[in-house]
Amino acid sequence: MSEHDTPSRNASGGAGKALAVLLVLAAAALAAYFYMKNKNVELALPTGEQLEEHSAQPEPAPSLPPSAPEPLPQAPEAAVPVPPDPGPDPTPSVTMQATAPRTDKVLTLEFIEDLAAYLAAAYQPGGSDGNQGSSGLTTATFRKLNMRYGVELHGLDVDHGDPQTGRKQALDHLMSPIVLRLAYDLLAQDLLDALARAGSAQTRRFATAGGTAERPLSPAQVREMFDLYAARVRDTGRTFQNFASRPDLVRLMDRYFQVMRDVNAAYARYADLEASGAGDKALDALSLEIKSAINEREALRRELLRGTRPSGGSSLTDGDVLDIAAWVARRLAADPEAINAVGALASLSRELAETMQRYEPSAHD
Numbered sequence: 001m002s003e004h005d006t007p008s009r010n011a012s013g014g015a016g017k018a019l020a021v022l023l024v025l026a027a028a029a030l031a032a033y034f035y036m037k038n039k040n041v042e043l044a045l046p047t048g049e050q051l052e053e054h055s056a057q058p059e060p061a062p063s064l065p066p067s068a069p070e071p072l073p074q075a076p077e078a079a080v081p082v083p084p085d086p087g088p089d090p091t092p093s094v095t096m097q098a099t100a101p102r103t104d105k106v107l108t109l110e111f112i113e114d115l116a117a118y119l120a121a122a123y124q125p126g127g128s129d130g131n132q133g134s135s136g137l138t139t140a141t142f143r144k145l146n147m148r149y150g151v152e153l154h155g156l157d158v159d160h161g162d163p164q165t166g167r168k169q170a171l172d173h174l175m176s177p178i179v180l181r182l183a184y185d186l187l188a189q190d191l192l193d194a195l196a197r198a199g200s201a202q203t204r205r206f207a208t209a210g211g212t213a214e215r216p217l218s219p220a221q222v223r224e225m226f227d228l229y230a231a232r233v234r235d236t237g238r239t240f241q242n243f244a245s246r247p248d249l250v251r252l253m254d255r256y257f258q259v260m261r262d263v264n265a266a267y268a269r270y271a272d273l274e275a276s277g278a279g280d281k282a283l284d285a286l287s288l289e290i291k292s293a294i295n296e297r298e299a300l301r302r303e304l305l306r307g308t309r310p311s312g313g314s315s316l317t318d319g320d321v322l323d324i325a326a327w328v329a330r331r332l333a334a335d336p337e338a339i340n341a342v343g344a345l346a347s348l349s350r351e352l353a354e355t356m357q358r359y360e361p362s363a364h365d
Helices: 008-038 048-055 091-098 109-122 142-151 163-174 177-201 219-245 247-275 280-308 318-334 336-358
Strands: 203-208 211-216
Touching: 109 142, 109 177, 109 219, 142 163, 142 318, 163 177, 177 219, 177 336, 219 247, 219 280, 219 318, 219 336, 247 280, 247 318, 280 318, 318 336
Parallel strands: none
Antiparallel strands: 203 211
16 A cells, blocks of 8 residues: 555545535535525525536545544534525615605705706797797806806705805805716706706797797707707806816906906096096096006907807807806906816816707607
């Protein structure tokens, strides 16, 4: 007998040990399975073929030298208790998760519904009482939206008793790239769905052979409304991007608004001099000062528009661009670091515009 041969009695003991180990492992696996099933965790169990493959190959007996003493018998290991299967989780927990509210700390679902209703009401299809042209238009502007939500604070969860405090609460929360991204991911789809519903519920008066008739917006008109707002959002984002990427425009913007204040102050001084009975010489000198300031203001205005208007045409008017510039100027005057949030607004505006163009309102009304 060679040193690698194993006495037959030890082979029997090794096989018994292997069988005991397999039984213990099987009991532990079953216990873990039922425990994890109770916790609703999916387990990938081996197939029957895999089980047969492993069970058909007993563990080989250990090789012992001839002089080695026979190993002592091991005490049997206690079987792991198998907990009872309680069955699937109760339905209420699933329902609670499915109906969890989707909202932001400041931007509520009421804000989403109000914004959608406002935008839908502002859309005027071609040939309607509000728009005799052939293409649709909107009466919504950046300034009007800022007034409704930045001053009147419709749908915002802030202090409504003090509008200035409420506005600061909203801006302090939202003027962060991370918060803007989270709010977008949370509410953008809700906004599009709400806009589709609001658009389908709109009615307009249209000319007919016998006069006028009121009828709901057609699917094509709701589609036009989405495309119209997608263009506005895209061009607003491009304007934000110009400010976020060009510090020279920020400086130009600051100079423009300073000259505007100078013009207004000069007019006020002129009114005071005139009311006090000042002579023509003093009034003429101040008139020249006002004229010079106006010329500088208009030159800066043209330069600012050249730098901020999106290339290749834009759906925004000059007034829209300057209103956006004024809004950015106020944000940066309060906090220069807000330029990062302006860049985030640019990116999210482009993303929303693309999503609006792909969106199918007829499938969600």
